[in-house]
Amino acid sequence: MTGYDSSFLELSESVALPTPTDAVAAAALRPLTYTHFSVLLDPDRRLAAATGVNIDGATLRDLGRGDDWHLDDRVPASEQAGPELYARNDLDRGHLVRRRDPVWGDIDEARRANVDTFSYTNAAPQAAEFNQSLELWNGLEDLVLEYASVNRLRLSVFTGPVFADDDPVYRGVRIPRQFWKVAAWSSAGALSAGALSASGYLLDQTPQLDDIDLSSLRAAGEPDTPPPLGPFRTFQVPIVDLAEVTGLGFGALAAADVLEPARAVRPAPAEWIELTDRGDLRF
Numbered sequence: 001m002t003g004y005d006s007s008f009l010e011l012s013e014s015v016a017l018p019t020p021t022d023a024v025a026a027a028a029l030r031p032l033t034y035t036h037f038s039v040l041l042d043p044d045r046r047l048a049a050a051t052g053v054n055i056d057g058a059t060l061r062d063l064g065r066g067d068d069w070h071l072d073d074r075v076p077a078s079e080q081a082g083p084e085l086y087a088r089n090d091l092d093r094g095h096l097v098r099r100r101d102p103v104w105g106d107i108d109e110a111r112r113a114n115v116d117t118f119s120y121t122n123a124a125p126q127a128a129e130f131n132q133s134l135e136l137w138n139g140l141e142d143l144v145l146e147y148a149s150v151n152r153l154r155l156s157v158f159t160g161p162v163f164a165d166d167d168p169v170y171r172g173v174r175i176p177r178q179f180w181k182v183a184a185w186s187s188a189g190a191l192s193a194g195a196l197s198a199s200g201y202l203l204d205q206t207p208q209l210d211d212i213d214l215s216s217l218r219a220a221g222e223p224d225t226p227p228p229l230g231p232f233r234t235f236q237v238p239i240v241d242l243a244e245v246t247g248l249g250f251g252a253l254a255a256a257d258v259l260e261p262a263r264a265v266r267p268a269p270a271e272w273i274e275l276t277d278r279g280d281l282r283f
Helices: 023-028 107-116 132-138 140-147 214-219 239-246
Strands: 030-034 037-042 047-056 091-095 123-127 154-162 178-187 195-204 233-237 273-275
Touching (some): 132 140, 233 239
Antiparallel strands (some): 091 123, 178 195
16 A cells, blocks of 8 residues: 655655644544555544545546445554444445545556545545535545646645534544545646645535534434534635644645635635635636
C-alpha cells in the first residue's frame, strides 16, 4: 500500500496531508496507508480526522462498485465506527475518499484501491437519500479537474469531518455536523509553468441534526432511530477558514487558495459561497 504521495503533483514543493496543529492531538491519530490514499484515524471519535488521495485521471479504471465494507485489522475494532453504527437505519456509510478516485494504475492496484475504499476507517455517517447538493459535493473532484489548466489529469484531494465537542452522540459515536474538502492541482501562472492551486469546500448538515434530541430517544428506549441527516448545504470556503474550524494545518494549500489566499481572519460564514450547481464555483 503506497498511501498518499505528497510529491504526486510534481511541483517544486510537496503537498502534505493536513494534520492537527496541536501536537498532542496530532500524536493521538493513527496514520493508515491504503492504495493511493491515506487516512488519519482519530481513535477517540472512531472516524478519520483527515484523508488524502492522489487521482491520476489518465489511468482511471471503471470497476464495479461492490459493497464489501470491512474493519481495518491494523487497529482495534473499538477505534473504528463499524457496522453497528449503520445497522437497521437509514444512515449511509459515506465514503470520505470517493470510491473511484484511487482506482487507477494497473488492474491489480486499481482493484486493491477499490476494495480499500470500503474500509470503515474511510466511512462517515451521512444521509442515505442523496439530493442535488450532496451529488455536487461528491462530484467536486470532477469539476476541479475540468478547471485545472496544466497538469489537469492529476489531482490531490483531502477530506474529513469537522469535529466539534457538542456533536450529538448516536450509538456511542459523535455524529459530525460538517465535512470539509480541499482539492489541489498544478496550474500555469504568469511566471511559473507549474504553480500549486487549491480550493476549499464545506458540507453543512447542521439544521438536520439540530431537529432531533438524541438523548430523549435513548431515554425513550429508541436507540435505533437515526438522526435526520440531509438536505445538505455545500459551500466554497477560504482554506484559512477551514483551518480555523477544524484545527488542522493546511500549510501550502492555504497560500495557494484560488479564493482568498491572503485572508487571515476568523471564519465569516455569511461570506462563504453557497453552491447549488457547477456555475457557482470560483477558480
